[in-house]
Amino acid sequence: MDQQKLRSLVFEKTGVRIDIDDPVFALVALNEAVLEEAVERHVALIDAASLELAQQARLAGGLAPLQAGSHKAAVLDATNEPAAAAEPPATPSAYAPAPAAGAVRPIATQSPAITPRELRLLAAAAGVSVLSALLVLGGQAAFFKPAPPPAAVIQAQALTPEQTLALQNADKLNKAIQKLDPKVRTQLQAELQK
Template sequence: MDQQKLRALVFEKTGVKIDVDDPVFALVALNEAVLEEAVERHIARIDAASQTLVEHAVHAGPSHHHGHESHPPGYVPTPSAGVVRPIATQTSPITPRELRLLGAAAGIALASALIVLGGQAAFHKSGLTPEQAQALQKAEKLEQALQKLDPKLRAQLPAELQK
């Protein structure tokens, strides 16, 4: 999993910047593990079905052939429909175990996000010096006072301030 590539993709699609140590990457790792397990399970099923198909084809080969037809070397007749079981292609999209894992991952991600946001709120400082904070308060008071002035006088102020 290329975290930098995932970060760039998330930013392109949502405009949200995430850091490589963001808890969301734990959820991505968990999702990869669940997906890998599901894929391995499906590959094992396909391999077993393929092996069964080969075994049936071998047993239905030339040694069980009745009649006097001649066939080229390596010819294996197609077994009848009753001999070969169809390969299972339909399965439940999410097993109960996968559903529990996804639920746990979602819960962990939500709890992690709440902890991070709570920590940021608890330790966030405005980053302003006392002088800057005081200047902002003064500017707010001036803005309130300007709003109380006559509209004509208020319109003249920007020109006077440019001088």
């Protein structure tokens, strides 16, 4: 397992940088070990089946079957010609796989888009997120009450001396207008409103 090659491959495909000390490499090593064991089992099964097939081919071709303890018998290759083997051929009993502990289930080739377990997890996550949101909103409502806006306070400002004098003159003028003749008074008020 070339860790540098795996790191660069992961970065190219996902943009995620992983370190050599990352626990994901432990999972990769575990996966390799499990895969190697499974491959060895399958190779042993295939070898045993091919030896059995070779025995049947020998019998069908009129040749004598291989003896279980005999290492001197010729091994047939794919061309059905005896091959000169440097080491003695293995017997089918040498490759017998360990019996399965229980019934072997077939490997599923397709899975549903969302499994029931994933649906339960999604429902639990949605419930937790709703409860968290309610908790946050409740906390904000309890602890962060906004202060009421200040009441508008209107204060009378002190009048300047000019303004005070103008008001006194306006009072005198109003009293003087009231003493005039009603005809002149209406003409004067009409002129003031222009």
